[in-house]
Amino acid sequence: MGRQHQTAPLLLILPAALLLLLGATITEARVLRRVNDRSLFDVTSACKKASYPDLCKSLAPSKSVGSLTGAAIDVATSKAKEAAAISAKLMNVPGTEKLVKSGLCDCRDTFSSAxxxxxxxxxxxxxxxxxxLMQNLSAxxxxxxxxxxxxEDWPDLVSPVADINDHLTKLVSNSLDLASTLKN
Incomplete structure (x- = not known):
């Protein structure tokens, strides 16, 4: 009699344990699906929101809009530093007109600030x-x-840094576009 009494609680515990195990397996599957969904981040779709999608896609691979935005900001930062250095170098080229030097000085300073x-x-x-983030990207x-x-203030002058300035503007624009899609 005593032996039957011990197996009865065991028979009641076994289905409960199986239900718990099944619930844990379902939860694990949901977590794995979320992890896999994140690994399938579509850069092309995210870059459709950028002003310059092809430039944006060149930043791949990224795992999220946040990492893509970070990559865009990092590339823009490097380009701004490069633009400042080139402006400074061009200012010192012998024979550079005084107005061009003045413009390059302004460019160097604004690129450094950017x-x-x-x-x-x-x-x-x-x-x-x-x-x-949005304030600093706008700045x-x-x-x-x-x-x-x-x-542009001097129509007769041609900017020697126009190309790098254009590229920087596109990079910053994409950074701003991507950052605007991030959730608060």
Missing amino acids: ADSLQLAAKNLKDAAQYD AMSLASTCSDTF
């Missing part, structure tokens, strides 16, 4: 500070366009 704003934007992205965009505006 790089600073982009570095802050990268920090904002890591800190998930969306408002500050970088404004600064990047300031160089071309400088040379």
